[in-house]
Amino acid sequence: MRTRRPFVGGNWKMNGDLAGGVELAETVSAGSREAVMAIDMVVFPAFPYLQSVGRALGHSGVALGAQDLSAEANGAFTGEVSAEMLLDLGVQWVLVGHSERRHVIGEREELVADKLRMALDSGLRAVLCVGETRAERLAGDAHEVVARQLRSALSSVDREEWDRLVIAYEPVWAIGTGVSATPADAREAHREIRSTLASLYDAELSETARVVYGGSLSPGNVTTIVAEPGVDGGLVGGASLRADDFLAIASAIARAA
Ligand code: PGA
Numbered sequence: 001m002r003t004r005r006p007f008v009g010g011n012w013k014m015n016g017d018l019a020g021g022v023e024l025a026e027t028v029s030a031g032s033r034e035a036v037m038a039i040d041m042v043v044f045p046a047f048p049y050l051q052s053v054g055r056a057l058g059h060s061g062v063a064l065g066a067q068d069l070s071a072e073a074n075g076a077f078t079g080e081v082s083a084e085m086l087l088d089l090g091v092q093w094v095l096v097g098h099s100e101r102r103h104v105i106g107e108r109e110e111l112v113a114d115k116l117r118m119a120l121d122s123g124l125r126a127v128l129c130v131g132e133t134r135a136e137r138l139a140g141d142a143h144e145v146v147a148r149q150l151r152s153a154l155s156s157v158d159r160e161e162w163d164r165l166v167i168a169y170e171p172v173w174a175i176g177t178g179v180s181a182t183p184a185d186a187r188e189a190h191r192e193i194r195s196t197l198a199s200l201y202d203a204e205l206s207e208t209a210r211v212v213y214g215g216s217l218s219p220g221n222v223t224t225i226v227a228e229p230g231v232d233g234g235l236v237g238g239a240s241l242r243a244d245d246f247l248a249i250a251s252a253i254a255r256a257a
Contacts, residue, residue: 004210006039006226006257007166007233008250009065009127010240011095011214014046021049022056027243029060035247036061038254039233042093042127043240047081054090065093068101069124071114083122093125095235097153099172103133109152116153125164127235128153129214130193134173142171146189147196159205166210168235169193174215176237183224186213190230219248226256 010028012021025043032041044065045053054064070080086094096119097112107115112128119126130149132142146169157165169189174180181189190211198206213225214235225231233253239245 004208004232006253007127007210007212008035008039008041008246008253009093009095009168009212009235010043010246011067011098011235011237012043012045012241013067013100013237015241016045016049018049018052021045021053024241024243025053025056025062028246029057029062031243031247032060032062032250035250035254038257039250041250044093044095050086050089050091063092064090065095065127066091067095067098069094069096069115069119071111071118073118083118083124086124087122091124093127094119095168096126096128097149098129099131099170099175103172109149112149113153113155117156120157120161120164125166127166127168127212129168129170129235131168131170131172131175131215137171137173142189143192146193150193150196151200154200159201162205162209166212166232167193168212168214170214170235176216178216180216180218180221180225181213183228186225186231187228190228194230217249219245219252222249222252223256226253 042063042065044067066086070082074082096116101107116126130146132145136145171181193211194206197209210232212233212235213231217234217236218239236249
């Protein structure tokens with residue numbers, strides 16, 4: 001029996017403006033009444049818009065998430081945003097280790113692990129993003145790279161904390177390219193992730209952990225991808241900026257549940 005509650009996240013990245021973000025949140029809230037009964041729905045606006053977007057989400061059941069957090073609690077860290085500050089704004093979820101943080105900003109695996117620790121210690125729910133680059137995949141290293149990212153980030157995560165953790169498998173070559181992984185690719189990667197979780201924890205945890213797919217998800221490809229065993233939903237970038245598309249993806253994930 002499948003006991004994993006599906007998840008969909010909309011990662012808005014560094015896009016839009018305040019008015020557009022509020023309008024998007026209002027439209028998503030209004031259209032998500034059925035979906036939120038069956039799945040966890042979260043939107044991840046940029047830091048400056050968190051409070052206004054949180055207000056627009058109201059009591060819709062769509063949760064508020066942040067795209068990043070500091071690994072430090074407070075102090076002289078110019079430009080950083082702490083977990084406490086996020087909690088203060090009503091943030092419940094945070095992305096950790098998104099590929100753009102790892103590969104564009106240059107976050108190292110140790111920092112990703114520290115951020116995940118901080119998120120969980122603070123009571124936030126976290127989406128830990130993992131995934132290989134195209135070069136790593138072509139070199140035949142995809143599974144090893146993802147396993148290494150998991151081992152590093154999860155080294156201090158206890159099994160009791162897994163009810164606040166989602167893994168997002170996001171192959172870097174599929175993010176923002178319009179070319180998603182095939183359903184078979186996604187199935188295989190998710191199977192490998194669960195087998196890594198079984199070796200880090202045990203078979204039960206690998207069965208109950210939530211693992212979602214991200215990378216050019218769209219209303220057109222979501223149904224076949226989430227039909228794959230082991231795929232518990234999605235993390236959506238570009239398509240989450242259009243309320244209709246995001247809601248269509250959420251409904252498809254809810255239907256697959
Ligand atoms: P994309 O982004 O859907 O635009 O490929 C996914 C992500 O970065 O989480």
